Amino acid sequence: MTNSPFTPGIVPARLDAATLAENFADLHAPLDDHEALVAADRCYFCHDAPCITACPTSIDIPLFIRQIATGTPEAAARTIFDQNILGGMCARVCPTETLCEEACVREAAEGKPVEIGRLQRYATDTLMAAGVHPFTRAAPTGKRVAVVGAGPAGLACAHRLAMKGHDVDLYDAKEKGGGLNEYGIASYKAVGGFAQAELDWLLQIGGIALHTGKALGRDLALDGLRAEYDAVFLGMGLAGVNALRAEGEERAGVQDAVGFIAELRQASDLAALPVGRNVVVIGGGMTAIDAAVQSKLLGAESVTVLYRRGRDAMPASRYEQDLAASKGVRFVFNAMPVAILGNGAVTGVRVEYTRSEGRSLVGTGETFDIPADQVLKAIGQTLEGAPGGLVIAGGKIAVTGAGRTTLAGVWAGGDCAAGGEDLTVTAVAEGRDAAEDIHATLMA
Amino acid sequence: MADLSTDFLGIKSPNPFWLASAPPTDKAYNVVRAFEAGWGGVVWKTLGEAGPPIVNVNGPRYGAIWGADRRLLGLNNIELITDRPLEVNLREIKQVKRDWPDRAMIVSLMVPCEEQAWKAILPLVEETGADGIELNFGCPHGMSERGMGSAVGQVPEYIEMVTRWCKQNTRMPVIVKLTPNITDIRYPARAAKKGGADAVSLINTISSITSVNLDSFSPEPSIDGRGTHGGYCGPAVKPIALNMVAEIARDAETRGLPISGIGGVTTWRDAAEFLALGAGTVQVCTAAMTYGFKIVQEMISGLSQYLDEKEITLAELTGRAVPNVTDWQYLNLNYVTKARIDQDACIKCGRCYAACEDTSHQAIAMSPDRVFTVKDDECVACNLCVNVCPVDGCITMERMEAGVVDPRTGVTVSDDYANWTTHPNNPAARPAAE
Numbered sequence: 001m002t003n004s005p006f007t008p009g010i011v012p013a014r015l016d017a018a019t020l021a022e023n024f025a026d027l028h029a030p031l032d033d034h035e036a037l038v039a040a041d042r043c044y045f046c047h048d049a050p051c052i053t054a055c056p057t058s059i060d061i062p063l064f065i066r067q068i069a070t071g072t073p074e075a076a077a078r079t080i081f082d083q084n085i086l087g088g089m090c091a092r093v094c095p096t097e098t099l100c101e102e103a104c105v106r107e108a109a110e111g112k113p114v115e116i117g118r119l120q121r122y123a124t125d126t127l128m129a130a131g132v133h134p135f136t137r138a139a140p141t142g143k144r145v146a147v148v149g150a151g152p153a154g155l156a157c158a159h160r161l162a163m164k165g166h167d168v169d170l171y172d173a174k175e176k177g178g179g180l181n182e183y184g185i186a187s188y189k190a191v192g193g194f195a196q197a198e199l200d201w202l203l204q205i206g207g208i209a210l211h212t213g214k215a216l217g218r219d220l221a222l223d224g225l226r227a228e229y230d231a232v233f234l235g236m237g238l239a240g241v242n243a244l245r246a247e248g249e250e251r252a253g254v255q256d257a258v259g260f261i262a263e264l265r266q267a268s269d270l271a272a273l274p275v276g277r278n279v280v281v282i283g284g285g286m287t288a289i290d291a292a293v294q295s296k297l298l299g300a301e302s303v304t305v306l307y308r309r310g311r312d313a314m315p316a317s318r319y320e321q322d323l324a325a326s327k328g329v330r331f332v333f334n335a336m337p338v339a340i341l342g343n344g345a346v347t348g349v350r351v352e353y354t355r356s357e358g359r360s361l362v363g364t365g366e367t368f369d370i371p372a373d374q375v376l377k378a379i380g381q382t383l384e385g386a387p388g389g390l391v392i393a394g395g396k397i398a399v400t401g402a403g404r405t406t407l408a409g410v411w412a413g414g415d416c417a418a419g420g421e422d423l424t425v426t427a428v429a430e431g432r433d434a435a436e437d438i439h440a441t442l443m444a
Numbered sequence: 445m446a447d448l449s450t451d452f453l454g455i456k457s458p459n460p461f462w463l464a465s466a467p468p469t470d471k472a473y474n475v476v477r478a479f480e481a482g483w484g485g486v487v488w489k490t491l492g493e494a495g496p497p498i499v500n501v502n503g504p505r506y507g508a509i510w511g512a513d514r515r516l517l518g519l520n521n522i523e524l525i526t527d528r529p530l531e532v533n534l535r536e537i538k539q540v541k542r543d544w545p546d547r548a549m550i551v552s553l554m555v556p557c558e559e560q561a562w563k564a565i566l567p568l569v570e571e572t573g574a575d576g577i578e579l580n581f582g583c584p585h586g587m588s589e590r591g592m593g594s595a596v597g598q599v600p601e602y603i604e605m606v607t608r609w610c611k612q613n614t615r616m617p618v619i620v621k622l623t624p625n626i627t628d629i630r631y632p633a634r635a636a637k638k639g640g641a642d643a644v645s646l647i648n649t650i651s652s653i654t655s656v657n658l659d660s661f662s663p664e665p666s667i668d669g670r671g672t673h674g675g676y677c678g679p680a681v682k683p684i685a686l687n688m689v690a691e692i693a694r695d696a697e698t699r700g701l702p703i704s705g706i707g708g709v710t711t712w713r714d715a716a717e718f719l720a721l722g723a724g725t726v727q728v729c730t731a732a733m734t735y736g737f738k739i740v741q742e743m744i745s746g747l748s749q750y751l752d753e754k755e756i757t758l759a760e761l762t763g764r765a766v767p768n769v770t771d772w773q774y775l776n777l778n779y780v781t782k783a784r785i786d787q788d789a790c791i792k793c794g795r796c797y798a799a800c801e802d803t804s805h806q807a808i809a810m811s812p813d814r815v816f817t818v819k820d821d822e823c824v825a826c827n828l829c830v831n832v833c834p835v836d837g838c839i840t841m842e843r844m845e846a847g848v849v850d851p852r853t854g855v856t857v858s859d860d861y862a863n864w865t866t867h868p869n870n871p872a873a874r875p876a877a878e
Binding site: 037 | 834
């Protein structure tokens with residue numbers, strides 16, 4: 001080991017391989033059989049359960065937990081996949097603390113919800129480990145659908161369409177399918193190449209041809225797709241990144257957090273990944289948290305998350321904030337960067353405190369400097385290269401109902417579509433529902 | 445600390461917690477460990493007649509059912525009476541009683557239904573200095589196929605006959621252990637009393653199959669792919685045992701007959717309930733087999749604290765609930781209650797709603813924002829909502845004041861006691877006293 005957390009600059013191998021392996025291991029160990037039974041037994045099997053309502057994909061949670069409790073996790077998995085074909089990934093990445101587990105009556109009763117996320121993982125892992133794909137295709141309809149984007153929305157849409165008997169061409173701009181599951185989730189939430197394994201498992205249904213390296217606007221045109229296919233689903237996510245608009249943003253060492261995370265996810269050797277000694281992450285969403293925690297786990301001496309509003313306004317949940325804090329990440333609230341300092345490479349961030357004035361934030365005039373040799377920007381992604389002819393609302397593709405765009409025969413869902421939270425599970429729901437609507441439309 | 449010392453048939457023990465005749469009392473080693481842990485007495489595992497030792501199966505003897513987190517709720521066994529030589533048991537009994545004179549030492553016996561067999565063994569037991577004997581008329585497995593155990597306990601005439609033989613042939617107090625595998629526990633209890641029994645102990649284990657292996661289709665516990673009914677015990681059998689104890693305690697013919705209560709006693713609270721229903725001592729087995737002998741320390745501290753808080757003695761606890769055990773026909777039909785849901789305690793799980801709506805009287809309303817309220821005009825006060833509610837104390841049954849109209853029946857609630865025997869719908873009703 002040549003470097004340490006105290007080595008200046010952006011360098012690799014701040015920690016030895018064993019420590020890195022430990023740092024990037026599974027965040028939550030899978031439940032073993034007995035733990036799963038004990039956790040499942042805590043479910044009250046509520047009537048019209050609040051957890052189902054809280055789940056964007058409306059998984060019948062009490063039923064799948066009862067199926068685990070009675071020793072049939074495979075049936076539990078089927079219950080989950082019926083609603084959410086990416087139930088395995090959602091079990092790992094869903095902010096359950098603000099969804100099903102927040103709604104759990106045991107959270108209300110004693111502050112300790114049933115561990116729905118971990119139970120869901122137990123069930124889905126069991127079935128996937130058995131190599132079973134529990135769905136078969138309906139009789140061929142002869143209809144062909146193009147799905148653009150092999151992320152959560154596109155995969156959910158493609159799978160449901162294939163199930164209904166349609167033939168699907170699934171396009172993705174990147175080299176691998178999976179979208180943010182493959183490129184955008186913190187490593188310790190999806191260890192062991194899970195995103196790729198889940199993709200392979202999902203494609204076992206058949207009838208889905210995956211074409212990677214095909215970007216809309218570069219290799220594909222919406223008009224062409226509309227002409228060639230019976231329907232088109234757009235789920236290509238948000239490829240653009242917002243600019244900081246602070247002086248010095250172009251300095252070496254300033255990087256988009258999404259790129260940093262993607263690089264880390266694709267790295268075969270964590271020790272080869274460079275990271276700064278003092279890292280400043282700007283933003284308050286999950287991307288900011290994931291980038292900050294992973295910087296720390298790679299061996300940065302200090303990691304600071306800068307968020308322009310107060311803690312309560314932070315999009316990342318309190319659970320995620322606490323997770324980051326437990327790894328040693330420092331939060332600075334009500335503060336915004338006004339300049340990236342340095343002479344060539346970044347040496348620090350000048351920060352100004354903020355206060356709310358009506359609906360807008362203004363600087364208080366009080367500033368301070370944070371030393372930094374790496375700055376990660378996580379201030380939101382934008383829709384890039386939306387095809388002409390689509391109405392855009394609030395920077396995203398406008399949709400009505402189950403993802404219908406303003407163009408006939410074109411549906412959209414996931415992060416690129418307006419409405420809904422930008423969560424994996426929301427994208428799955430939108431993709432699935434669009435598929436049902438496409439099916440109904442094509443078969444009418 | 446309340447005084448827990450017990451005098452049962454003149455047999456003294458420092459507390460009412462005895463170990464039942466079972467595997468934990470099969471030899472001196474275990475019994476000494478039990479006494480060291482604080483048990484007030486033991487009933488030594490059943491001795492048979494002299495001769496070739498008993499043979500047990502060499503596969504599993506126990507089967508079980510479990511609750512959450514593999515908590516053992518019910519246990520069954522197909523173990524027979526002691527398989528150690530008679531003279532070894534007698535020698536050890538004598539030694540242990542000599543070393544622990546303040547503890548109750550009862551010896552359980554099971555020999556063939558012939559007077560000579562009983563005449564032969566009684567003097568041998570008497571010679572050990574044991575405090576009393578317990579006649580095992582209860583075990584439902586194995587020995588019953590040979591005309592012993594529950595095969596005797598299921599025939600009141602046999603009970604009376606053997607009890608009489610024992611009373612005629614020993615000066616030791618005789619406790620008759622009853623099997624629950626009968627239709628009415630009062631008949632064997634009355635027979636025991638007629639035969640001169642000093643006390644009864646109950647319940648022995650219940651004939652049972654704990655589960656079926658769905659791969660091999662063998663009942664559990666499985667011996668080479670086959671199983672047989674075993675004796676069921678543990679927390680799951682307590683309600684059955686409590687009822688049988690109470691039936692004997694309140695029966696006109698057996699009232700006052702001392703009872704040693706057995707059946708699922710796991711905590712001091714279980715023991716206190718048996719005592720309140722008329723038991724003078726309790727006997728424990730499954731709880732000790734599950735957790736070890738140390739549990740008696742919780743039983744001692746818990747019962748002491750309870751007696752102190754209630755400011756009653758152990759003797760005053762015994763039988764205290766018996767007058768309140770009655771027949772259905774004497775229950776007060778003018779006692780009208782309604783379920784009440786404490787909205788502050790409610791966690792909105794909706795189990796009360798599902799239970800009432802699907803399986804009872806459609807007496808709970810559910811609002812769109814999950815507020816659950818009782819419909820008094822439908823509520824029959826069945827208590828199911830209370831039983832299924834996961835929050836202790838959230839739903840309660842509240843009595844309607846006299847003079848108020850029950851919205852379900854339209855009848856004004858009376859504070860007079862009135863039961864089925866005088867109810868106008870009862871064809872056999874007697875007119876109420878004028």
